[in-house]
Amino acid sequence: MTSTKAWPAPADLVSQLRRRWDRGDFLTDLATDTPWTPVGLPIRTPTAADITNRFAEVQQWVTAWRAAENGNLRLEFKPVGGRITGTNRLPCRAWIDTPQQLWNLLGVTGKVRRFTDLLTHTRSTAPLLADMIAAQPHKVLVHEADWIQLLRTALWIEANATPQTYLRQIDVPGVDTKYIEQRRTILADILDRLLPDQRIDRTQPPANFAARYRMRTKPAYIRLRLLDPAAGTPFTEMTVRAEELALHPPQAPTILVVENETTFLALPPVPGTTAILGGGYAVPILQQLPWLAQRRLYYWGDLDTHGFAILHRLRRSFPHTTSLLMDRATLLNHRDHWVREPNPTEALPTLDDDEAALYHDLVHHRIGDAVRLEQEFIRYSTVNAALNDFAP
Known part of the structure; x- marks a missing residue:
């Protein structure tokens, strides 16, 4: 026997429309000025056998559909029946004739009105974003309370930002760096459409917002220790901007890069030597210092x-x-100071023969299980002996 689930209810029709709404179909048509076409959805009707065997259920089903025809739906009927039950007119298609009927059925009249307002505002202030609104209408609605402020921010960046502009300098009422950080993903969607290609560094993710839009980023700093007692400066240690250090290098002929801060601070005096605190994977910062190519x-x-x-x-x-x-x-x-290294790295082609041999022994646990020796545990006498060779 046929299940009543085979006969769609008015709620099933609304669910179909809701899926199209959630995909953005209707709002995309609205944003692209697509002429309205009445929406017709087929209704699977009971068969003549259903009418004969389940007449009361069919009657209830028809009553539910007629109740749904309340000004927002128009039903189309077709004759179904036979010699036993006679001919019955059953709904076979539901029509939504106007946009307002559709909005009423879905309960989205307010959202559509808000979307239309935001669409009108965007077309007048940032027409380049009209395609974005058409393609991603629900993204606009997600940010409906903030959309106008987002546009103001993006338009300010378009008109005023330069490579010398910090995010802190964006001069829009109510906008600060925290505002931008919290909304950088949607702002990136907007700016990627608003700005010309030459103002976007697409190698940078939206998380690196300032760098992506070629604005001024937080400067990189490099920490130095002047190990030469004869350096002729009142400062033995300083932290400077990488961009400034690139232009004003220390005079020492030897540069020692170390990773561990305690080791950095405990380095003894070494003639002709300046130490740089590497601080982990800080090589991109050191790449900004071209004069390193002329130093030991x-x-x-x-x-x-x-x-x-x-x-x-x-x-x-x-x-x-x-x-x-x-x-x-x-x-x-x-x-005695070995510890475990949990995640060894992969092959490194620039190592010399001795370094590569030791590296492979570490990777393949030939010396011990995941051996690691942190530099701060190397005996100080060993450090002094190695640094004695630095004398120019």
Whole structure:
């Protein structure tokens, strides 16, 4: 026997329309000025056998559909029946003849009115965004309370932002850096359509908002220690902007990059040497210092695969970089301080033969299980002996 589930109810029709609404179909048509076409949805009707065997259920089903025909639906009927029951007129298609009937059925009249207002405002202030509204109408509605402020912010950036502009300098009432950080994804959607290609660095994600739109980013800082007692400066340690250090290098002929802050602070006096605190994977910052190519450059990191990975990255920019205390003898002489390295890195082609051999022994656990020696645990006498070779 046929189930009543085979006979769609008015709620099923609304669900079909709701899916189209959720896809944005109706609002896209509205945004693109597509002429309205009445929406007709077929209704699967009971068969003549259903009428004979389940007459009361069919009668209830028809009553429900007639009740739904309340000014928002127009029903189309067809004759169904036979010799036993006679001919009965059953609804076979539901029509929505006007947009307002559709909005009423879906309960979205207010949303449509708001969308229309935002569409009109956008067309008048930022016509380039009309396509975005048509393609992503519900994204606009998600941000309906904030949409006009988002447009003001994007238009200010379009008209005023330069590579020297910080986000803090965006001069729109109610907009600060926190506002932008909290809305950077939707602002990126807007700006990607509003700005010309030359003002967008698409290699940067929206999370790096200022960099993506070629505005001024937070400066990178480099921390230095002047290890030469004869450097002739009242400062032994300083932190400077990378862009300024690139133009005004220290005079020391030897540069030592170290990763660990405690090690950095404890470095002894070394003639002709300036130390730089690397602070992990900070190689992109050091790449901003072209004068490193003209210095004796040493790198001292943890004696593990990640330390070698940083050395590898530094050598890709400065091939003459020499490693310090990142050798097999140093590792074996400090066995008591080994710890585990949970996630070894992959192959590193810039390592020299000895470094590569030690690196592969670490990766394949030939010396021990995931061996790692942090630089701060290397004995101070060993450090002093290595630095004595730095004398120019």
